[in-house]
Amino acid sequence: MCGIAGIFDLHGERSINRILLAHMNERQHHRGPDETGLHLEPGLGLAHKRLSIIDLAAGQQPLFNEDGSVVVVFNGEIYNFQQLVPELTARGHVFRTHCDTEVIVHAWEEWGEACVERLRGMFAFALWDRNRRTLFLARDRFGVKPLFYALLPDGQFLFGSELKVLTAHPRLPRVLDPLAVEEYFAYGYIPEPRTIYRDAFKLPPGHTLTLRRGEPLPGPRQYWDIPFRPVGRLSLADAQQELVHRLREAVGIRLMAEVPLGAFLSGGVDSSAVVAMMASLSPEPVNTCSIAFRDPAFDEASFAQQVAQRYGTRHHVETVDTDDFSLIDTLAALYDEPFADSSALPTYRVCELAKRHVTVALSGDGGDESFAGYRRYRWHLYEERLRSLMPAGLRQPLFGLLSRFYPKLDWAPKVLRAKSTFEALARDTVAGYFHGVSVLGDPLRNRLFSTRFKRELQGYQAVEVLRxxxxxxxxxxxxxxVQYLDMKTYLVGDINTKVDRASMAHALEVREPLLDHVFMEWVSGLPRSLKLHGRQGKYVFKKAMEPYLPHEVLYRPKMGFAVPLARWFRGPLKERVREAVLGERLGDTGWFDMAFLCEMVDEHMSGRRDHSAALWSVLMFEAFLRLKEAGVDAFERDGRLATASAGGR
Structure with missing residues (x-):
């Protein structure tokens, strides 16, 4: 796994400042501490940080074709490169290495922009073709690997694996985007294609971007989407057998490495299934890594231990104190923009543990989205059935009235917490689902933001992302x-972002077999009854895994990778919350209703309401602002603010 960076002059062939390019690249040193590579020519600079996984001796980047006219910098893994090599060799291409990166160069020469359709893996890359005067950028189908870009006012195009690569350039405007702020407080992350900065963007998953010198910057082009194409009639037994075959194949192609390899093992269905398949394919015991919590309400270690014992893995466990909140500032710096998934804390710790034993780890990410494992899918189905029984003209005012008068009972059992359900039923399908997944729903955001900020939004609402x-x-x-909506938003913007940043902070590569696009294309076409069967999510997946995993691992209640925010904010983090949420930094933006923030803090501290998710979002936003204010870039401090034309090769 690696980091990539670059500067491209869209208007001409002005020299690229080598020192600046190297500085931008060094900001992502953690992504590839093994080697650094730079390539500069008139109007172009490419940079690379390498974490060596395959062909350790000859896989250096930037990597060129035979005559040096095509060059690529690449972050990721192409799992089918060994199948593509003989096909490309038969067409006359000459390979000088045994690494997957070289396949991209020759695939571009052979198939042009359609080359990405032949690649199976996780990837973000930038390729320069001197003869065609073309810079080609691509991102994998599920956005496992990130890719950021920006166009400066002077026509220079920047790109990098992390947002900090772009902000290292002194000419990038650092103006916050109000629409991104609205989206952040709704989702807890900023969905593609926006970033927190108005002039920087994320290349969406399954998209490419083709730039030609002398032409305007085009929009991204989509080359793939999740098909949900029905697979036809399939019995439960046949579906189970096919699922195991396809999962084993998706796991098997991800075991290719010349460095120590293992897996995360949480004790949940998804990671346990991946470990079971690994054990059946590996001649050696599998390395597995788990986090244990001292608080039994959050601890799944005993279930992970059952799977580890069953397959004789080399199991590594680290116990984390549930008051492990020392990482707040670390996370704010790691994600470069506000990010409010509190499970980033234990994710960071499990990656830290894994790196002590392996360089590559397989994970179970993607199982809930593909097999309808989240409880919210079941609740959404119930709500949709109710919506279908009543015309909108009657349903919306009726449930709108009920939602206004029904009390908000955060402390009560879910069956009595009907206010949120009434609010959802008063909305249409998309708005209702948005209400269920929002960190701060429309009513809370309406109270959170100041009148001035609402004017800046000009009526924009974050639900438009889902629409x-x-x-x-x-x-x-x-x-x-709604599975499709989650795959386009939550999976990419939250899950994959969280795992990428946490793993790369420790120079650890994570591979996700359940996000293999060939596997996911098939799974998406399975009938709903094989995914959500009555009250049981992941139905066919769990049935298929019954011969491989203990019953209590498969059918226990879902726990998730949670931390006790509510208790933290009423205890050890009480003063930090008050200082951050009610301090001058948020007030100085003019974007927040400070009286409402004070009310929210008081309600939570007193125990009257649980505002932990909302307060965490505000806390992480304040941490981002604090780091942004303090972040006088080293390049600026050193006085080397030379323009891009003042450098040279």
Whole structure:
């Protein structure tokens, strides 16, 4: 795994400042501490940080074709490169290495922009073709690997694996985007294609970007989408057998490495299934890594231990104190923009543990989205059935009235917490689902933001992110539709972002077999009854794994990778919350209603309401602002603010 960076002059061939390019690249040193590579020519600079995984001796980047006219910098793994090599060799291409990077160069020469359709893996890369005067950028289908870009006012195009690569350039405007702030407080992350900065963007998953010198910057082009194409009639027994075969194949192609390899093992269904398949394919005991918590309410270590014992893995466990909140500032710096998934804390710790034993780890990410494992899918289906029984003209005012008068009972059992359900039923399908997944729903955000900030939004609402994707959803089935929405938003913006930054902070590569696009294409086409069967999510997946995993691992209640925020904010973090949420930094923005923030803190501290998720979002936003204010860049401090034309090769 690696980090990439670059500067491209879209208008001409002005010299690229080598010192600046190296500085941008060094900001992501953690992504590739093994080697550094730079290539500069008129109007172009490419940079690379390498974490060596395959062909340790000859896989250096930037990597060129035979005559040096095509060059690539690449972050990721191409799992089918060994199948592509003989096909490309037969067409006359000459390979000088045994690494997957070289396949990209020759695939581009052979198939042009369609080369990405032949690649199976996780990737973000930038390729320069001197003869065609073309810079080609691509990101994998599920956005496992990140890719950021920006166009400066003077026509220089920047790109990098992390946002900090772009902000290292002194000419990038650091103006915050109000629409991104609205989206952040709704989702807890900033969905593609926005970033927190108005002039920087994320290349969406399954998209490419083709730049040609002398032409305007085009928009990204989509080359793949999740098909949800029905697989046809399939019995439960046949589906189980096919699933195991396909999962074993997806795991098997990810065991290729010349460095120590292992797996995360949380004790949940997804990671346990991956470990079971690994054990059946590996001649040596599998290395597994788990985090244990002292608080039994959050601890799954005993279930992980059962799977480890069953397969004789080399099992590594580290116990983490549930008051492990020392990473708040570390996380704010790691993600470069506000990020409010509190499970980033234990994710960081399990990556830290894994790196002590392996360089590559397989994970179980993607199982809930593909097999309808989240409880919210079941609740959404119930709500959709109720919506279908009543016309909108009657349903919306009726449930709107009920939601206004029904008390908010955070402390009560879920069956009595009907206020949120009434609020969702008063909305249409997309808005109702948005209400269920929002960290701060519309009413809370309406109170959180100041009148001034609402004017800056000009009526924009974060639900438009889901509406944009829903318009392209390939299925009318209510569960498939919200699975699609999660795959386009939550999976990419939250799950994959969290794992990428946490793992790369420790120079650890993580591979996700359940996000293999060939596997996911098949799974997406399974009928809903094989995914959500009555109250049971992941139905066919769990049935298929019954011969491989203990019953209590498969059918116990889902726990998640949670931390006790509510207790923290009423205890050890009480003063920090008050200082951050009610301090001058947020007030000085003019974007927040400080009286409401004070009310929210008081309600939470007194125990009257649970505002832990909202307060965590505000806390992480304040931490981002604090680091942004303090972040006088080293390049600026050193006085080397030379323009891009003042450098040289």
């Amino acid at each position: 944009r994707h829903d318009a392209r959803a390939p299925q009318d089935d209510p569960v498939s539709r």
